[in-house]
Amino acid sequence: MARQRRGQESRERILQVAEMCFAQDGYDATGVARICRQAGMSKGAFYHHFASKQAVFIELLNRWLDRLDAQFAAIRAEAQSVPESFARMTEVIGYILDDAGGQLPIFLEFLNQARREPAVWEATIAPYRRYRDYFSEMIAEGIAEGSLQQVDPDLTAGVLVSLAVGLLLQSLLDPQGADWGQVARAGIDVLVRNS
Amino acid sequence: MARQRRGQESRERILQVAEMCFAQDGYDATGVARICRQAGMSKGAFYHHFASKQAVFIELLNRWLDRLDAQFAAIRAEAQSVPESFARMTEVIGYILDDAGGQLPIFLEFLNQARREPAVWEATIAPYRRYRDYFSEMIAEGIAEGSLQQVDPDLTAGVLVSLAVGLLLQSLLDPQGADWGQVARAGIDVLVRNS
Numbered sequence: 001m002a003r004q005r006r007g008q009e010s011r012e013r014i015l016q017v018a019e020m021c022f023a024q025d026g027y028d029a030t031g032v033a034r035i036c037r038q039a040g041m042s043k044g045a046f047y048h049h050f051a052s053k054q055a056v057f058i059e060l061l062n063r064w065l066d067r068l069d070a071q072f073a074a075i076r077a078e079a080q081s082v083p084e085s086f087a088r089m090t091e092v093i094g095y096i097l098d099d100a101g102g103q104l105p106i107f108l109e110f111l112n113q114a115r116r117e118p119a120v121w122e123a124t125i126a127p128y129r130r131y132r133d134y135f136s137e138m139i140a141e142g143i144a145e146g147s148l149q150q151v152d153p154d155l156t157a158g159v160l161v162s163l164a165v166g167l168l169l170q171s172l173l174d175p176q177g178a179d180w181g182q183v184a185r186a187g188i189d190v191l192v193r194n195s
Numbered sequence: 196m197a198r199q200r201r202g203q204e205s206r207e208r209i210l211q212v213a214e215m216c217f218a219q220d221g222y223d224a225t226g227v228a229r230i231c232r233q234a235g236m237s238k239g240a241f242y243h244h245f246a247s248k249q250a251v252f253i254e255l256l257n258r259w260l261d262r263l264d265a266q267f268a269a270i271r272a273e274a275q276s277v278p279e280s281f282a283r284m285t286e287v288i289g290y291i292l293d294d295a296g297g298q299l300p301i302f303l304e305f306l307n308q309a310r311r312e313p314a315v316w317e318a319t320i321a322p323y324r325r326y327r328d329y330f331s332e333m334i335a336e337g338i339a340e341g342s343l344q345q346v347d348p349d350l351t352a353g354v355l356v357s358l359a360v361g362l363l364l365q366s367l368l369d370p371q372g373a374d375w376g377q378v379a380r381a382g383i384d385v386l387v388r389n390s
Contacts (some may be wrong), residue, residue: 104310111303114368125369132373152381158373159382163354166361173309174320178327178353186347187354191385 011049013039015063018056023102027057027109054113058123061110065127068092072134082142086192093164094181097171104172128165132157139192148192156191163187206244208234210258213251218297222252222304249308253318256305260322263287267329277337281387288359289376292366299367323360327352334387343387351386358382 017039021030032053036046050056071092079085113120135157142148164184171180212234216225227248231241245251266287274280308315330352337343359379366375 104306108303108306108310111299111368112307115299115303121368125372128365128369129372151385155378155381156385158378159358159385162361162365162378162382163358164361165364166357166359169360169364170323170357173306173316174323177320177324183350183353183357186350187357187386190346190351190354191382 007049010039010041010045013041014046014049014056015060018053019060022057022060022106022109026105027053027113054117054120057110057113058120061123061127068096076138081147082138082145083147083192085138086188090185090188091181093167093184097167097180097184100168100171100175100180107169107172128161131164132161135160142192160188160191163191202244205234205236205240208236209241209244209251210255213248214255217252217255217301217304221300222248222308249312249315252305252308253315256318263291271333276342277333277340278342278387280333281383285380285383286376288362288379292362292375292379295363295366295370295375302364302367323356326359327356330355337387355383355386358386 014035018030018035021035021038025034030053032043032046035053035056036043039046050059072089075088075092076085079088110120110124114124115121132154136153139148139151139153139156143150143153167180167184167187170177209230213225213230216230216233220229225248227238227241230248230251231238234241245254267284270283270287271280274283305315305319309319310316327349331348334343334346334348334351338345338348362375362379362382365372
């Protein structure tokens with residue numbers, strides 16, 4: 001059991017160090033050797049936990065999405081209606097957009113990887129599709145409970161996801177260009193309350 | 196006059212050749228020497244027309260935006276109401292999204308340049324802000340003519356631009372993932388008709 005726990009700690013340390021290196025120097029400029037040196041471990045230990053640098057990157061993305069999913073699940077469990085869930089999810093998205101400054105390099109590196117590597121492309125596209133299905137199901141629930149008007153749930157959910165993607169890219173490129181959280185609230189208000 | 200016309204032709208040839216090279220090989224991999232060789236001209240001739248490869252890139256972006264602006268202006272001149280203008284502009288955006296497949300590399304190169312080069316960043320950010328102002332003015336006109344409900348024109352215009360940016364990025368990343376033109380129509384329908 002102690003050995004298993006140490007293994008878990010090593011895995012966590014690789015992820016933490018890699019996240020810091022990617023943010024500071026970019027994905028391309030960060031080698032496995034660099035991650036191992038900073039984490040104080042051998043390459044053998046690294047490859048025991050991850051098949052490649054890319055696998056670390058995908059794991060970091062998936063963890064970030066897992067935390068977002070957990071927040072969304074807690075909101076849905078507590079909220080009294082679908083519009084209330086959307087309103088509270090928008091607050092979470094607002095915090096993410098406010099914090100996005102400085103993350104443009106890693107976002108672009110990731111898209112570049114997605115373009116070149118099918119595994120990264122899958123990891124990038126899967127969340128878009130998953131959130132579209134998730135919001136579509138919420139919108140259908142809102143229609144059923146009578147809190148939302150009759151709309152096409154899939155199409156409206158697609159619009160919500162595209163708006164979120166656009167807000168993310170704009171807040172990364174131009175953090176000072178607008179109050180992006182406010183734009184998010186305005187958009188989701190119109191899409192969800194008036195839809 | 197003949198000399199001036201030849202100068203204009205050289206300038207056009209540089210732009211055409213550069214656009215083709217950027218699309219095929221990417222911005223970074225395309226050097227001025229390559230553009231000159233393909234265009235059959237000297238570096239002296241190139242630098243007579245453009246200060247740098249970056250200046251060619253920005254000129255290509257601005258020309259593309261000029262063509263879009265001309266289409267938008269024609270639509271506004273002909274349409275009978277602001278909602279009709281928005282509906283027809285959405286068709287244009289739908290064609291752009293349908294044609295976007297294969298343009299992801301150049302889009303990412305451009306964002307990477309924007310991150311590193313203030314002149315490219317300005318050229319990237321300025322259109323966002325300009326379109327936000329343009330749509331804000333249209334929404335205010337729609338409210339004044341009674342065809343749109345009372346909304347905050349700036350905020351609603353910001354949402355429209357973010358949606359367009361998100362649709363562009365998603366259609367580049369995942370051309371087959373949805374009928375992006377249809378998502379655009381659904382979004383602008385909700386935002387403009389119900390706003």
